[in-house]
Amino acid sequence: MTEKKELWRWTESRWTSPDIDWKGKLITSGVDVGSVSSQAVILADGELYAFSNMRTGSNSPDSAINAINWAMEETGLTLEDIAYTVGTGYGRVNVPFSQRAITEIACHARGGNHMYGPTVRTILDMGGQDCKAIHCDEKGKVTNFLMNDKCAAGTGRGMEVFADLLGVSINDIGDLSLDIDEEPPPVSSTCVVYAKTEATGLLREGWPTNKVLAAYSSAMAHRIITLLERIGIEEDFAITGGIAKNRGVITRLEKEVGIPIMKTDYDTQIAGALGAALFAKALKEKGK
């Protein structure tokens, strides 16, 4: 019997900076336990030293511990070496070794400011199960925000469902959806359940996989724009979260809003945990 491939499964990763020796430095960490993925970021004197990015399990405390342990692998660090930890994300109150929990809105603004620089004014976090639009100032302080977590339409979870339905690896979805001659009309609903039904119908009509993906990706981009409309987009404009890696959605979004989307070398999924780790440093230094 052959094993069934898990096409929705995105690549988990970890990283350690080869240039930093943490000894004698202030070590702080941020752990973002999201609905789909969990990240841990470790800073040495405020500089990115190590991170991990993995799938959230059914148990938030375990996911937090797994994430930090994986981030600490190869570093020689133990939990005792970390001076302050901030938890964020859906499971933020369930990070057992943290000193404080901070909302993902505040953490994404702070992390996005660090990743994209002080010119970023609008951060759109496209996560596993929700979507947040945030305005921030040059220091990464939130000035306006809107969160939609009542409905998972147009989120990473929806993309996972589509990867599974169409038999395409989630890592290839973005490029594949751009591999078309003509942009098809978007599917009429981004609700994951309805969109899946509609896509099944399109496949039955003989639509190729890439065309169905294109139709879903453009519906997704459109939905996100209606959300953004409420708070507006101020430049510079950046996206964090897993969907920022999906070229199919990002390209369509960029085209529709007519504003360039900033690029970064950072893993966009660590923005929340990075912000949390930066807050941990600030709180430690303030003695809070």
Added chain:
Amino acid sequence: MIANYGYKDGSGEYFITIDTDKCNGCRDCVSACPGRVLDVGPDENDPLSDDEVVFVTDEERKKIKYTCAPCKPRDDRPPLPCMAACEPGAISHSW
């Protein structure tokens, strides 16, 4: 900070918007709201600040369409109690 609490679903947009720079944390809106939608406490989205501001409670954020409905009759709508109670004018509703 402009804080938008609420959601958008198939039936429309339901957001309570709070301008935390205007809010003085007096709690007048908290006692005025019959649905217990509002509360005052540290600003969870500005963790380095010590000021207390009003926010929509966690329990109510995803159902304000229904909790706020009794204050929003279709005809002859009186001023909303929360907005009328707020002297600095920090609260507004999107619907």
